[in-house]
Every structure is written in structure tokens, then in C-alpha cells.
Amino acid sequence: MVTNSGTAAGDGRFRPLNEPSPAAVEATPRGAPKAMLWRGSYQRVVAVHDTWRIDDEWWRDEIARRYFVVELESGRRVTIFHDLVRDLWYQQTYEAPKAAAPMGRKRAG
Amino acid sequence: MDLLRLYRPAVEAVSPGHAHLDIRGLAEMAHMEDEAYLRDLQESAVNATGLPLSLAAAETVFAAHAAATVRAQGAVLVHEGQARAFLSRLPVEVLPVSPVMHQRLRLFGLERLGQVAELTLSAMQAQFGREGARAWELANGRDDARIVPKPEEVRISEEVDLPAPAALSEPLIAGTRALLQRALERGELKGHSLRRLDWRLGLESGEQLTRRCVFREPTDDPARMLFALQPKIERLQLPAAAVSVGVTLSGLCSEYGHQANLWQVGPRRYKELLEAVEQLNARVGGPQVFRIVEVQGWSRIPERQLGMVAFGP
Structure with a gap:
């Protein structure tokens, strides 16, 4: 059991970081991004530098995303993903995960 | 450009003498037919500039560009749904591809965009690569290009005439300090940091000396700006006494600060x-x-x- 730290729980003491933000993306029929709304104007995607997919938590709130690192016609690189469950597009900074989680502790008793 | 921006802010300067302008909805707002509006716009631009002007409007940027290219003067409207038919008659030289590719298209007997459109995408791509695929899309009236206006750079200038001609650096530094504080209080700079400071000195002889500071880290602190500029002022060898000082701040960006640990x-x-x-x-x-x-x-x-x-x- 986790001991009670005595710290009051309340709104706002923990906030998530790097939440995806909705993006307006036009895609080809095959699902590749071809234009994106960036700072008020649509910019064409001139190159897709990388793409990968993550599938996780199928046992609860399924996450299925296809990520793209795209280069816009202004030269800016942006990471976006297509939420395959909800069919929506988002923008999000992506960092490769660190090494695997530490092994769980042995159970008592 | 300034004249076109009176009609619509979304103006993209493509090259000298060539601009793209988004006019969707403007004819409706003016209660005019599209063709009449276009003619009116063309006449106004010719009267204002005195230059020959060709103007074209279409559903896509490429179709409008191609129509304006082949017509020396006047206004052309490519009606909705007719872009492909209109483009089919145009020479391949209107395609925005390399001159080498224009030559190769001619060598293959492809002289009109209609001939390019009749081929398959895979054939064009196999023969000409990415340029060929793009040419095929454009010849078929498929163009997803958007008009991308150049963001306007905000520049804030302040100038002051010195109370008396000055040859020493101290009054110049004091004047510059006052100018920086005045400039940074302007509403346009609230919440922004700046990357560039242009400083100018007007001399009695009519000459003007200028110095530029580009800050390694954007700042909105007048003391930091003056710290970077002051050595340049102190090193000046003035050929004549100074009578005016001016600063121009540019390179606006979001607020920038150091996060101490x-x-x-x-x-x-x-x-x-x-x-x-x-x-x-x-x-x-x-x-x-x-x-x-x-x-x-x-x-x-x-x-x-x-x-x-x-x-x-």
C-alpha cells in the first residue's frame, strides 16, 4: 500500500505535459498529410521525413496513432499524428522513449 | 503590392512583376459579376500604375497563373469546372518545371498540357520523376497550392534631434537610452522581444552613420540593448558633429527570458x-x-x- 503523504489532493497539483493539440490537416485518400493549417494559412507538405505507428492500451482506451514528421513549404518541420480511432489529426512534439521500465519489486509475503 | 493589399491582405509576391492574390468573395461583396469585377480590378491597377497588366482568375493558383502568362494584357476568367479544358490548349512552357524538362517534353512530342493530361500519372512519374508527377497533376487541373502572404515585418523607429551638435559619445549614449525606452513603450512591442537594433547618427555635414546590433538572445531590456551598442558608439570617429540620433527595432519574436534553475x-x-x-x-x-x-x-x-x-x- 502507498502511505498517505498528507499532501492535500486538489485541482491543478498535477498537470499533464505535451498534450496533443488539434491540427487542421488535409490528407490524401491514403492517409498521408498533404497540407496543414499553420499560423492562419494552409501550407503544403513538401516532404514526409519519418512516419511510424503506435498502438497501445487496447485493453482500455485504445490508442492507435500514425505519426508523421512533415516539412512544410516554409521549411518548418512539425510532428503530427492521425488518431486512427477517432479519425482526427493532432500536433505534438515527439521524443523517443527512454529505456524500458524497471522490473517490478518482489511481492511481500 | 501595396495597391493589391488595399483589395485583399492575402497577397503573395512571387517574383518581380508577378503576384498572386486571393479574391474569393470580393465580387459578391461588391455586388458585381466575377468578370466585371475582374475587369474593374485590372483597369484600376493599370490606371494607378500606368503599367501594362494581365490579370487572370481561376479556381486554382496554377490555372490563374497560366492564364495570366499566356495573355499579354487584359483580364481573363477561367470559370469553375473549366480549368482542365482551358489548360489543355496551353503550351507546356507554362508548367513551373525546369527548362530541361520543357525541352524533354517537346522531344517526346508533348506540346500542349492536354497531351500531358492524357498520359497516366505513372508514365509521367517514371519518365520525369517528381517533376513529371507535379506536371501531370497541374495539367489535370489538380493544384492544392495556397496563397502564402509574406508576413509583414514590424519595425519601430524613433528619432530625436540633439539640442546642440555633439562630438562626444556621452550625449549620444544618453539620447540613445531615451530613444530605446520610448520605443519599447510602444504598444506594438508589448509582450515581444527583439533581435535587431539599427542605430543611426545624422551629422552636420549631411552624412549619416549607421550601426547594427543583432542580439544573441532576443531581449526587451533597454539596458541590455544599450550594453551591446555602447562600445560601438564609443569607438566612433566622427568626421563632423552629430545633430540627430535614431533607432529602429525589428526582428520581433515572442517573449524570451532566462529560466534560472x-x-x-x-x-x-x-x-x-x-x-x-x-x-x-x-x-x-x-x-x-x-x-x-x-x-x-x-x-x-x-x-x-x-x-x-x-x-x-
Whole structure:
């Protein structure tokens, strides 16, 4: 059991970081991004530098995303993903995960 | 460009004498037919500039560009749904591809866009690569290009005439300090930092000396700006006394600041910091200062890797 730290729980003491933000993306029929709304104007995607997919938590709130690192016609690189469950597009900074989680502790008793 | 921007802010300067303008909805607003509006726009531009002008409007940027290219003067409207038919008659030289590709298209007997459109995409791509695929799309009236107006650069200038001609650096520095403070109080710069400072000195002889400072880190602090500029002023060898000083600030960007490391202060400062944070939270309501902690650094889901925890005991 986790001991009670005595710290009051309340709104706002923990906030998530790097939440995806909705993006307006036009895609080809095959699902590749071809234009994106960036700072008020649509910019064409001139190159897709990388793409990968993550599938996780199928046992609860399924996450299925296809990520793209795209280069816009202004030269800016942006990471976006297509939420395959909800069919929506988002923008999000992506960092490769660190090494695997530490092994769980042995159970008592 | 300035004349076109009176009609619509979305103006893209493509090259000297060539611009793209988004006019969707303007004819309706003027209660005119599209063709009449286009003719009116063309006449107004010719009257204002005195230059020969060809103007074309179409559903896509390329179709409008091609129509304006093949017509020396006047206004052309390519009606909705007719872009492909219109383009089919145009020579391949209107395609925005390399001159080498124009030559190769001719060598293959492809002289009109209609001939290019009749081929398959795979054939064009196999023979001409990415340029061929683009040419095929454009010849078929498929163009997803958008008009991308160049963002306007904000430049703030302030100038002052010196009360008396000055040959020493001290009055110039004092004048510059006052100008910087005045410029940074302008509303356009609120919440922004700046990257570039252009300083100019008007001399009695009519000459003007200029110096430029580009800041390594954007700043909105007049003291830091003057610190960077002052050595340049002090090194000046003036051929004549100075009568005016001016500054121009540009290179606006978002607010920029140094984040000191909150977690590496001594115990006394840490206690002061805690008290200050608690006071801030009480004034605003709810936690205001957070620190980033690793939550599931190994997770492939980015928003699970890190989180923010309220700073406090």
C-alpha cells in the first residue's frame, strides 16, 4: 500500500505535459498529410521525413496513432499524428522513449 | 503590392512583376459579376500604375497563373469546372518545371498540357520523376497550392534631434537610452522581444552613420540593448558633429527570458522562494508554479512521459 503523504489532493497539483493539440490537416485518400493549417494559412507538405505507428492500451482506451514528421513549404518541420480511432489529426512534439521500465519489486509475503 | 493589399491582405509576391492574390468573395461583396469585377480590378491597377497588366482568375493558383502568362494584357476568367479544358490548349512552357524538362517534353512530342493530361500519372512519374508527377497533376487541373502572404515585418523607429551638435559619445549614449525606452513603450512591442537594433547618427555635414546590433538572445531590456551598442558608439570617429540620433527595432519574436534553475538555490533562498510561491498561489488561486517530472519516461505515448507537479512542500 502507498502511505498517505498528507499532501492535500486538489485541482491543478498535477498537470499533464505535451498534450496533443488539434491540427487542421488535409490528407490524401491514403492517409498521408498533404497540407496543414499553420499560423492562419494552409501550407503544403513538401516532404514526409519519418512516419511510424503506435498502438497501445487496447485493453482500455485504445490508442492507435500514425505519426508523421512533415516539412512544410516554409521549411518548418512539425510532428503530427492521425488518431486512427477517432479519425482526427493532432500536433505534438515527439521524443523517443527512454529505456524500458524497471522490473517490478518482489511481492511481500 | 501595396495597391493589391488595399483589395485583399492575402497577397503573395512571387517574383518581380508577378503576384498572386486571393479574391474569393470580393465580387459578391461588391455586388458585381466575377468578370466585371475582374475587369474593374485590372483597369484600376493599370490606371494607378500606368503599367501594362494581365490579370487572370481561376479556381486554382496554377490555372490563374497560366492564364495570366499566356495573355499579354487584359483580364481573363477561367470559370469553375473549366480549368482542365482551358489548360489543355496551353503550351507546356507554362508548367513551373525546369527548362530541361520543357525541352524533354517537346522531344517526346508533348506540346500542349492536354497531351500531358492524357498520359497516366505513372508514365509521367517514371519518365520525369517528381517533376513529371507535379506536371501531370497541374495539367489535370489538380493544384492544392495556397496563397502564402509574406508576413509583414514590424519595425519601430524613433528619432530625436540633439539640442546642440555633439562630438562626444556621452550625449549620444544618453539620447540613445531615451530613444530605446520610448520605443519599447510602444504598444506594438508589448509582450515581444527583439533581435535587431539599427542605430543611426545624422551629422552636420549631411552624412549619416549607421550601426547594427543583432542580439544573441532576443531581449526587451533597454539596458541590455544599450550594453551591446555602447562600445560601438564609443569607438566612433566622427568626421563632423552629430545633430540627430535614431533607432529602429525589428526582428520581433515572442517573449524570451532566462529560466534560472529554481531547484539549485540555498536553504534560505529556497524558503523565500516557497513563501513567494505560496503568496502567488493565494493571490491568483490555485497552483501557479510547476516543475517538470518524469512520469513514464519509457512510454511510447508522448503525453505520458512527463508531467508537471505543483511546486511546494
